Amino acid sequence: MQHYKSYHISFLLIIAALLFAWILNISSGSVTIPFKALLTSLFNGKVEIESWNYIIWNYRIPKAFTAILVGGGLALSGLLMQTLFRNPLAGPFVLGISSGASLGAALLLMGASLFTGFTSLLLLNDAALAIAASVGSFLVLLVVILLANMVKDTMALLIIGLMFGSITAAIVSVLAYFSSAENLQRFIFWSFGSVGNLSSQQVILLSGIVGIGIILSILSIKKLNAFLLGENYALSLGVSLKKSRLTIIIATGILAGGITAFAGPIAFVGLAVPHLTRQLFDTMxxxxxIPAVFLYGAILMLLCDTIAQLPNSVNVLPINAITxxxxxxxxxxxxxxxxxxxx
Amino acid sequence: MSGSIKNSITVKDVAIGYISKTIVDEISFNLESKELCAIVGVNGIGKSTLLRTLGNLQPKLSGNITLKNKYLTDYTSPKLAQELSLVLTEQPASKNLTVEELIALGRQPYTNWIGTLTKTDKKQIQESLDTFLLNDLRHRKCHELSDGQLQRVLIARAMAQDTPIILLDEPTTHLDLYHKVQILKLLQKLAHEQQKTIIFTTHEIDLAIQLCDKILILDGHENPFGEPCKLIEQKHFEHLFPSEMVQFDAKTGSFKVNK
Known part of the structure; x- marks a missing residue:
């Protein structure tokens, strides 16, 4: 339709903003690197001080890339949930999906040693953490979907999501009470959220997860648009409700679960970004x-991470608090x- | 879609309701293209349930529903979407859609995997906007519209779906008399000029008598069906409501309150 043209400028703007946020993000950190040296390193791949080069290419650029994946992916999962649940307040955090991931992580980090007597170190590689958090978020998502079919009222659904949050918090504090200081600390650090501690394999794995989420979302575009009318209308337009619902749920679960596993429970990005995006892109x-929300989420996450770095200081604030x-x-x-x- | 007069929808001895409870049974009627048909009856008799059953949103309990000599249940849902479109009482889930975006969604059964609108699609959308006098409102959001305007948008969407049959559940509720007549006249025009079969439920019996080609009265036992004047002659409207409260005046085709 003719209104596509009018978004070209908005897309150019938002891509420019992403580039700006990206440069800003990689130019700040605990070690001060002059902007000129940064540019030289980016374009020539080499700069006179070897440690700067190392920091830029092995720490800051992967971190910025992770921030883009995390922000974009969470925002996208928020958009999918808002359309699927026909609810402007839906998002991975509100519906308890992130709580589910926390529970999975908590059970692994603090529960495993408690119940099995295993030295938790055996279990505690990061892949296990990712799997535990993903499983946790998927389980909560499935329960929420089941309940969503039983209670037609969307307000009730949100309250159920909040209750899940409370239940998780309660279980986590019980676990924490019995847990060793060391394990507790690991969990607390995970729950602060971070985009900087990923190994290169983890970044590749996360890219794969977000990639699958994006592909599934793109394949669901037509059905998502039909869902804007409501389920009965979607059905009358020839949409297979079960199949498309399942695809959207899997996309959401993979995005929210996978990201939370690697970056910790990051609040509000999924809920707020789709609404912010609609201020600039006034369409449904x-x-x-989908592309606009992803880019917007990436920008927001880069900016939040830049703030969390506390420029020119060695301290890093928990990114979850910033978002x-x-x-x-x-x-x-x-x-x-x-x-x-x-x- | 062909203009030839043949049975567009045939309903034979259908019972509707839920597994635990039959609401109405022995419903039979038969409609051709170019026919506007109202379903009337008292509250709770099962008008909406019948419409939802015809729209394949809920299964029938027994009997046969046939569209173009093929059972309703034999249609796959994408194929059915090209035969039958719906206007429901439920509001669209997102009222942030513009009028044009909402009507464009009616083209989904014909568009490719990502929903690209072709020239034909755009032409059909434009025709729907024109027919329902929505050209000036095309870029408005649905939450900015009045009830009457929104109803026109929803019907225009069904028209854009370009199906031989359109089913509408109470399209005139919450509207004033002028807008009720406007909607029903537009439906009549759509049926007669575009060879469509249009079935709607309503409480506006006097308007239905004046504007419809056929009426189905759901009364729970006989469920009479036919042309409005025949139904009046056969005194079917007389027993619709308790006669100590309202009485049907056959001369004017309307109900009078007993003073």
């Missing part, structure tokens, strides 16, 4: 929204300004 067409500090006021602002949230 998922062909536009909440930015995300929660944004949601409040949107609610107050528009009086009600539409999706």
């Amino acid at each position: 067409e998922h062909r536009i929204l 909440s500090l930015i995300g929660a006021p944004v949601v409040i602002w949107l609610l107050v300004r528009k009086r009600k949230m539409l999706f």
